[in-house]
Amino acid sequence: MERFIKSYLFSILFILGISVVFTGDLGFAAEVDGRAVIEKKCSQCHFRENGKWSRIESQRKTPEGWEMTVTRMQIVNGLEISPEEKRAVIKYLSDEYGLAPEEVKDYQYLLERKDWIVEKFPESLSLAQTVCARCHSFARAALQRRTAEDWLLHMDFHVAAFPTAEYQSGGRNIDWYGDAKRVAKEILAEQFPFETQAWTAWKSKPKPDPQGKWRLVGYQPGVGAYQGTVEITRTQGDSYKETYTVEYENGTKVSGTGTGIIYAGFQWRASVRTEGGQKARQVHFISEDGTRVTGRWFLPDHNEIGGEDVGYKIGSGAKVLAVSPKAIKATQGAISLKIFGVDLPQNPQVADISLGEGLLTTKVISADSNTLVVEVAVDGKAPIGQRDVKVGPVTGEKLLNVYDKVDYIKIVPDSAIARTGGATAPKQFQQFEAVAFSNGADGTKGTEDDLDLGLVKAKWEVREFFRTFDEEDVKYVGSIDQNGLYTPGEEGPNPERPFETNNAGDVWVTATYQPDGARPLMARAFLIVTVPRWNKPPLR
Structure with a gap:
């Protein structure tokens, strides 16, 4: 009974967002011995088996993953640990039982808090998508490495801590526990094992010095x-x-x-x-x-x-990194172009800078090892397409676009989620941008040679997404400013809305842009405005 109560409270606490014990900040380290803290405060439950702490030394994670584990120990098991001790434990575990660069790169979007990413699954992971990614991102699982036994125990933990997983929507029509065991054994243990060549190799390598x-x-x-x-x-x-x-x-x-x-x-x-x-x-x-x-x-x-x-x-080798502006109209005549780089050649001459056919550098306005400012004469017959930018022997590939006209615009992102808030949780905004494109040399929209011309100043509006009669979401869900920033409405029931429902709904976000001497261009994006997210763990 006591174990059931703990499991129930754990679920409720996380649903209500009692996440104040997350450090929320992994940018500070404490002068504490993390291993000593584990020995003192964790080993009473995680006793040693064959010289290793049980469960702890059967898994590897990112710093955020270890932070969530220690936080759960605080919430569920009453672990008493100071913020300094907690940071030291996270640091020790991340170093000794972490992930190699190769193991992180495909899923680092989750660590970067790119919650708008729509994950795509190969057929080999379809069952894992059903079992795991119905409740959280698949990256949350993929950013872990466990022994085969520990992956199986992890599924047992899910059922104990979140019993609703078996009978909530999307779970009650399948054998969730049986499928979870299959996923653990046949997919997770095989594709994300505890012992990997990547981690063994990384542990033995000299580590980079960021100074x-x-x-x-x-x-x-x-x-x-x-x-x-x-x-x-x-x-x-x-x-x-x-x-x-x-x-x-x-x-x-x-x-x-x-x-x-x-x-x-x-x-x-x-x-x-x-x-x-x-x-x-x-x-x-x-x-x-x-x-x-x-x-x-x-x-x-x-x-x-x-x-x-x-x-x-700086000092690692010369590179051309970016230019501003990144798109030049063929009929522009003359333009000042900034070239950004690192360790660029000193005292470049006009002849050292090449931008391709039809673009002639006529003057070096200023130059240092990081930035060049040059004057460029643009031939009206300059070929349409992407250009490399060369400064002496250094080349930045496909950094500059030459175009004849704006053919269409896109809204980025083309689908998004915003969340109401303002009382119990912060609002979740959504920044939209209108990006102009040229059809490129082939003159056909949507092909590989289309050119990204950068942002344009568009007129922004929110329009009704018609789902049912008299819904009128536009009146209640929020508004967008003329810089494309969408601000959702206030959270909670709205007495002015039919049925006094929340300020949630779905709408179209539209952008209209009129190029000089051309017809207006329009694009739209789909936006869902939903309720606040009270629980915000580092990995979601």
Whole structure:
């Protein structure tokens, strides 16, 4: 009976979002011995079997995965552990029982909080989709490695902790427990085993050193492209301090500082704050050779708001990374072009810069090792298509597009979810963007040679998605501003709405753009506005 009550409370606590014991921030490390904490506070239940802690040393996870495990021990079993001790335990387990770069790369979108990703499943994973991905993302399972026995025990845990899995919608028409055991044995244990060559090899390799200066290029939906520099210095062990400055295409400059920690030798987690006081979290991944880092940053309370970037270590070799603008109209005449890179050739001359047929560099306005500003003469007969950008011996492939006209626009994303809020939970916004395209050289829409011309200033509207009579979702579910940011309505029953229902519903989001001298172009996206998400674990 006691075990049933604990299971019931565990389910209810997570449904209600009692997640305050999540550290929420893996960017700080404590001066505590994680192994000693486990020995003292965990080994009474996870006793040693053949020299290993039971269950603990039968699985491997990301830092977020281990954080969720320790949090569950707090909620269900009453584990008393300080925030410093908890961070130390997560650090130790992530280093000793973590994942290799190869094991993370296909599913890092979940760690980056890209909750809008629609997962696609091969036929070999169809049963796992039914059993696992009905309640949470499949990436949540795929970012773990367990022994065959532990995968089976994990299914037993699911039934004990979440008994409704067997009889809720989508589960009661199948033998959920039987299928779960099959998935554990035939799929998870085979495709995501505890012992792998990738992890064994990674454990023995020298780990990359992130210290130094990095050149950064990135993109934030709703704001635009940005570029800048980051300097990372070690404070102690695997803990670091960072100082950064970036500049957006629109001229906005942002500077700040932060603290970060590296898990498993390559997973960077940091907390940063701008000079204006805006906080953000970073989830990044360092390449095995230590010269490249990729990832995403996001706001703590609004993970949907953030940006993606890639950084290259200064001194690791010359690269051309991006240009602004990224599209040039063939009839434009002349244009100033910015070329962003790292370790670019010094004192480049006009003859050193090549943009392809019909684009002639006429002047180098300014130049340093990170940025070139050049003046370009555009021949009205310049061929339509993608161009490489060459600065001396260094080439950035397909960075620049030459087009004749805007043929159509798309809304990105073309389907999305927003969530009401404002009382018990923050609202979940949705940033839409209108992107212009050229049909490319073949003149046909939707083919491989279509050219992405970047964002356009569109007129945004919300229109009814007709599902039933007199629904009038548009009146209640929220609104969109003229920068494409959708703000959902307030949470809870609305007495002004028929049946006093919530401000939930589904609508079309439309964007209209009129190119100079051409007919208006329109695109639309489908938006579901639903209730708040109270439970926000790191992996969803």
